[in-house]
Amino acid sequence: MIAVDWGTSSLRVFRLAGDGRIIDSRHSDNGVLAAAGRFEQVLVEQIDGWDDALIVMTGMVGSRQGWHEVPYVDCPAGLDEIAAGMQRLQSHRLQGRDIWITPGLSARRSGDLHDLMRGEETQVCGLLEDLPPGEHYLCLAGTHSKHVRVADGRITALSTLMTGEMYEVLCQHSILGRLMQPGPHHEAVFKKGVDLAAAGNDLLADLFAVRTQGVLGYVNAAWLQSYLSGILIGHELNVIPAGTRSVHLVASSSLQLPYRTALARRGFNVVVHAESCAARGLHALAARRGLAGVAAT
Incomplete structure (x- = not known):
C-alpha cells in the first residue's frame, strides 16, 4: 500500500x-x-x-x-x-x-x-x-495548529490556532519584523514569551511587547523571533482546558522542541509522537x- x-x-x-x-x-x-x-x-x-x-x-x-x-x-x-x-x-x-x-x-x-x-x-x-480508553488531549503543531479531544477512540472536538501563519506574517510583514535580526533559537527568551502569555493579558497587547522589549534593549534583536514564538505558542496553549494533565504532541522536528518546552513549562506531561x-x-x-x-x- x-x-x-x-x-x-x-x-x-x-x-x-x-x-x-x-x-x-x-x-x-x-x-x-x-x-x-x-x-x-x-x-x-x-x-x-x-x-x-x-x-x-x-x-x-x-x-x-x-x-x-x-x-x-x-x-x-x-x-x-x-x-x-x-x-x-x-x-x-x-x-x-x-x-x-x-x-x-x-x-x-x-x-x-x-x-x-x-x-x-x-x-x-x-x-x-x-x-x-478514556479522554485524551492532542496538540498537532503546525502552520494551523489543531487541538483535538479524543474520548474512547473517537474525535469529539477540535479547535484551530493559526500560530504558525501568524508568526510568519508578523516576522515578514509587520513593524515587529523590522527590528528582528537572524539568530538561533534562544530558549530562555522563548520561555519569557511563554510566561508573558500565561499572565492572562490580551494577545494584541502582548505582541507589541516584542517591539518595546527590542526598542528598549531588553531583548537582543537576534532573539526577538524566539520571544515572539514564545508569546504565540504560549497563547495557543491557553486554550487547553483546566485540569488537563497530559498532552499528546505531534510535531515536525523543527517544532517539537519549542512546543515541548512550552508545554512542560506550563506543567503538562508531554507525550511526543512522530509525524x-x-x-x-x-x-x-x-x-x-x-x-x-x-x-x-
Missing part, C-alpha cells in the same frame, strides 16, 4: 507493508498549491518505481483546491465514520490502481460556527490504537474500509 500525506505546502509518500510497517518514504515541496493543475503528474513522479495496487491519500488533496473534493464528516467521529466517508478516485495515468482519498472533519464550536481539519484527523487515527503517524492512520482507515491487501488492525 502507498500512503500519501498531501498538504498545502508539502507532499509525503510512504510505502507500507501489509501490516502497516513503513518500508520506504519520500518527501517533496510539491504541496497542493504548487501541484495545482498537475496532481496526477506529480503523484506519478513521486511514487515512481512503486507498483503497489492500493493508494490512499489524505490532506488538502481532498479539499476544494485539491485533486478531488471529499466532503467533511461531522464530529464525533472515529475510524468507522472516517473510513465510511472515503471516496474512490479515477486516474488515467494510474489505471489499474485502487486510489482513495479520506475526508476531513467538521466540528461545531457554537451556534453556526464550525471548525475544520483535513489531514490531521489521519494523524489522530494513527494514534488511536495506542491511546487507552509518520499519518501513515499509520491511513493504514488503519484502509483496513477499516476493508480495502484489499491491508491486514486488519
Whole structure:
C-alpha cells in the first residue's frame, strides 16, 4: 500500500507493508498549491518505481483546491465514520490502481460556527490504537495548529490556532519584523514569551511587547523571533482546558522542541509522537474500509 500525506505546502509518500510497517518514504515541496493543475503528474513522479495496487491519500488533496473534493464528516467521529466517508478516485495515468482519498472533519464550536481539519484527523487515527480508553488531549503543531479531544477512540472536538501563519506574517510583514535580526533559537527568551502569555493579558497587547522589549534593549534583536514564538505558542496553549494533565504532541522536528518546552513549562506531561503517524492512520482507515491487501488492525 502507498500512503500519501498531501498538504498545502508539502507532499509525503510512504510505502507500507501489509501490516502497516513503513518500508520506504519520500518527501517533496510539491504541496497542493504548487501541484495545482498537475496532481496526477506529480503523484506519478513521486511514487515512481512503486507498483503497489492500493493508494490512499489524505490532506488538502481532498479539499476544494485539491485533486478531488471529499466532503467533511461531522464530529464525533472515529475510524468507522472516517473510513465510511472515503471516496474512490479515477486516474488515467494510474489505471489499474485502487486510489482513495479520506475526508476531513467538521466540528461545531457554537451556534453556526464550525471548525475544520483535513489531514490531521489521519494523524489522530494513527494514534488511536495506542491511546487507552478514556479522554485524551492532542496538540498537532503546525502552520494551523489543531487541538483535538479524543474520548474512547473517537474525535469529539477540535479547535484551530493559526500560530504558525501568524508568526510568519508578523516576522515578514509587520513593524515587529523590522527590528528582528537572524539568530538561533534562544530558549530562555522563548520561555519569557511563554510566561508573558500565561499572565492572562490580551494577545494584541502582548505582541507589541516584542517591539518595546527590542526598542528598549531588553531583548537582543537576534532573539526577538524566539520571544515572539514564545508569546504565540504560549497563547495557543491557553486554550487547553483546566485540569488537563497530559498532552499528546505531534510535531515536525523543527517544532517539537519549542512546543515541548512550552508545554512542560506550563506543567503538562508531554507525550511526543512522530509525524509518520499519518501513515499509520491511513493504514488503519484502509483496513477499516476493508480495502484489499491491508491486514486488519
